[in-house]
Amino acid sequence: MGVLCCTITAFAQNKQLLYGVNDLPQALHLNPGAAITFEKHLGFPFLNASIGAGSSGVSVYDIFQEGGDINARILTALNRLDRRDHFVVHQQLDLFSYGWKPRFKEHYFSFGVYQELDAILYFPKDLATLAYQGNAGSIGRSFGFDDLSAAAELLTVYHFGISKPISEKWRLGARFKLYSSIFNLSSISNKGQFVTLETPEGPNFYSHQVQNAALLANTSGVISVAEDGASPLGAAILSGNLGIGVDIGATYFYNDQWTATASLLDIGAIFHRTDLRNYALEGSYELEGIEFLFPPILDGAAATPYWENLEDEIEDQLPFQDKLEQTYTTWRPLKINAGISYGFGQNLNGECDCTNGGEQRYQSLAGLQFFSVNRPQGLHSALTAFYDRSWNEVFRSKLTYTIDPYSHRNIGLLISAQFNKFNVYIAADNLLEYPNLAKAYAASLQFGFQLIFDTNQYNR
Amino acid sequence: MKITLPLRLAFLCGLAIGLVSCVSDVDFDQTDQIVFTPEVDLDLTFFELTTANFEDTVSGLPIPVVRDTTRLEFLDDDFIRDNLTQIELLLRYDNSFSQDFEHKTLFLDENNQVQFEIAFEVAAAIDGQTETTLYQQTIIDPELAAIRNAIKMLIEIRMLPDGQPIAGRLRHQSKAIYSLEVTDL
Numbered sequence: 263m264g265v266l267c268c269t270i271t272a273f274a275q276n277k278q279l280l281y282g283v284n285d286l287p288q289a290l291h292l293n294p295g296a297a298i299t300f301e302k303h304l305g306f307p308f309l310n311a312s313i314g315a316g317s318s319g320v321s322v323y324d325i326f327q328e329g330g331d332i333n334a335r336i337l338t339a340l341n342r343l344d345r346r347d348h349f350v351v352h353q354q355l356d357l358f359s360y361g362w363k364p365r366f367k368e369h370y371f372s373f374g375v376y377q378e379l380d381a382i383l384y385f386p387k388d389l390a391t392l393a394y395q396g397n398a399g400s401i402g403r404s405f406g407f408d409d410l411s412a413a414a415e416l417l418t419v420y421h422f423g424i425s426k427p428i429s430e431k432w433r434l435g436a437r438f439k440l441y442s443s444i445f446n447l448s449s450i451s452n453k454g455q456f457v458t459l460e461t462p463e464g465p466n467f468y469s470h471q472v473q474n475a476a477l478l479a480n481t482s483g484v485i486s487v488a489e490d491g492a493s494p495l496g497a498a499i500l501s502g503n504l505g506i507g508v509d510i511g512a513t514y515f516y517n518d519q520w521t522a523t524a525s526l527l528d529i530g531a532i533f534h535r536t537d538l539r540n541y542a543l544e545g546s547y548e549l550e551g552i553e554f555l556f557p558p559i560l561d562g563a564a565a566t567p568y569w570e571n572l573e574d575e576i577e578d579q580l581p582f583q584d585k586l587e588q589t590y591t592t593w594r595p596l597k598i599n600a601g602i603s604y605g606f607g608q609n610l611n612g613e614c615d616c617t618n619g620g621e622q623r624y625q626s627l628a629g630l631q632f633f634s635v636n637r638p639q640g641l642h643s644a645l646t647a648f649y650d651r652s653w654n655e656v657f658r659s660k661l662t663y664t665i666d667p668y669s670h671r672n673i674g675l676l677i678s679a680q681f682n683k684f685n686v687y688i689a690a691d692n693l694l695e696y697p698n699l700a701k702a703y704a705a706s707l708q709f710g711f712q713l714i715f716d717t718n719q720y721n722r
Numbered sequence: 723m724k725i726t727l728p729l730r731l732a733f734l735c736g737l738a739i740g741l742v743s744c745v746s747d748v749d750f751d752q753t754d755q756i757v758f759t760p761e762v763d764l765d766l767t768f769f770e771l772t773t774a775n776f777e778d779t780v781s782g783l784p785i786p787v788v789r790d791t792t793r794l795e796f797l798d799d800d801f802i803r804d805n806l807t808q809i810e811l812l813l814r815y816d817n818s819f820s821q822d823f824e825h826k827t828l829f830l831d832e833n834n835q836v837q838f839e840i841a842f843e844v845a846a847a848i849d850g851q852t853e854t855t856l857y858q859q860t861i862i863d864p865e866l867a868a869i870r871n872a873i874k875m876l877i878e879i880r881m882l883p884d885g886q887p888i889a890g891r892l893r894h895q896s897k898a899i900y901s902l903e904v905t906d907l
Contacts, residue, residue: 323747327747333755333756333757394760395761396763397762397763401763467814549765550768551767551896552767553767554769556769556788556790556879566790569794569795698746699744
């Protein structure tokens with residue numbers, strides 16, 4: 263009675279296709295309190311991984327389409343994008359997982375290890391405009407440094423979860439996590455602005471001002487690799503930058519047909535203590551040009567070092583520090599899932615008898631799901647409508663329509679097949695864009711191969 | 723259990739969706755055509771000269787010429803040298819002296835050899851009213867190449883005597899719009 267699991271996953275943070283598919287072990291990663299329908303699973307390390315990516319405001323096609331003027335398209339994109347637009351890459355790789363339900367118990371225990379990459383870069387609208395167009399046409403406009411916001415992390419996650427029915431109505435679950443950060447970059451709280459002001463009463467045409475700059479970028483796990491040539495393998499197993507977190511989730515059975523679920527994932531933080539490097543720039547500065555003093559001409563007298571004085575002034579008033587090694591803490595991107603589903607059609611558990619406890623397992627489920635992830639500039643949310651159908655004992659599919667920051671035409675499809683103990687599934691969203699991914703604002707793909715046993719139970 | 727052909731096909735289609743997708747109608751070679759053309763508008767120099775600048779405080783004799791120099795290290799920056807395509811200079815004088823002045827800006831190399839020169843006359847005040855002189859020049863190659871060879875900028879102000887007492891203020895402001903064309907991404 264075991265499950266051999268070999269899973270390759272690549273997806274954006276929202277896994278709307280797997281959420282609530284309770285005959286797949288992956289459902290437990292999205293809701294530790296999922297009402298799973300199997301009794302044991304075991305996973306092995308696997309061979310490959312891929313990534314999902316999203317861009318909320320521009321596609322590859324928008325810029326690189328054949329013909330026309332690429333510079334005009336860049337300018338159009340520059341004008342259209344705003345500071346909340348972002349680029350995301352997320353990848354997750356199950357290295358090992360195992361789960362089991364103790365005999366004569368209702369608990370389900372699971373543990374495992376996975377590797378995760380998550381990166382987000384907000385479009386630095388103001389700074390990009392300044393770099394692309396310069397300040398000449400923008401006298402009086404403030405260019406904010408707070409547009410500069412990026413975070414990236416690569417980590418290994420060790421986890422242990424428990425799921426348990428506590429009543430006829432409720433099933434609860436929790437998953438405890440130990441994060442081992444391999445690499446982290448975090449620059450999410452930058453402040454200040456640059457502005458060029460006309461100064462009719464001033465000494466020169468303009469006053470160029472850097473106002474209240476406070477820029478900070480924290481890194482961990484970089485210097486030892488980049489400067490010392492250390493292997494990241496050790497950090498991949500267990501680094502000095504550890505964190506803890508927890509997932510919690512629940513399923514509520516309102517009646518035989520209506521079910522509600524919810525989960526909070528990655529309530530946790532990573533404490534960066536080793537292999538640190540911080541970069542900081544703080545201060546204010548005003549430039550009005552170089553003031554010539556016309557000192558009396560004396561033989562042998564050195565010229566006034568205006569340029570050096572200017573450089574010194576800037577360094578004094580806008581000091582840039584690149585050797586700091588200060589500890590810092592990063593919060594994991596908290597994810598919220600919630601769903602409500604309505605079951606109808608044939609009861610896959612068969613007619614009520616003494617072996618199935620009278621539980622209904624409907625052939626079809628329909629409902630709504632909500633997803634939200636906490637990002638540096640706020641929540642990114644998605645709403646999904648789904649239709650989930652078990653065609654027979656072998657095939658199950660789930661069709662989704664999702665509205666999210668990336669698309670309003672996101673159709674997704676999951677197909678799962680159970681051949682005796684062997685399960686294979688594939689799930690992809692933004693299917694309408696797959697014929698030409700260049701036009702997609704986001705794409706994610708999840709697929710896996712696994713052996714699953716005892717799939718006919720409906721665990722409340 | 724019988725697995726029907728349509729279901730098998732559906733499953734294979736599902737796999738195909740994930741595994742067979744394409745990127746088309748795009749041309750990444752266009753990166754060669756990407757050109758950033760920022761225009762940076764920056765103050766350059768400013769000063770105010772008074773009677774004291776044109777009279778020797780000890781002898782009381784007039785000082786016909788004053789000059790000062792600064793290095794412009796940014797002219798030696800590779801990014802600037804590679805991408806600067808135009809400089810649009812704007813110089814302004816507000817003169818309350820009754821004398822005209824001759825303005826010279828000399829761009830010098832390390833050996834103080836003149837690479838490029840700008841010269842114009844600054845008009846005298848009329849009836850005691852401050853006179854404004856604006857001087858604008860757009861510099862492109864080959865003159866721009868000469869400026870790229872420079873590293874210092876010297877400003878020379880020569881008073882043109884008119885027999886009147888030397889009294890007044892000469893205010894100078896200058897700025898430049900640097901046009902860049904960045905193609906090497």
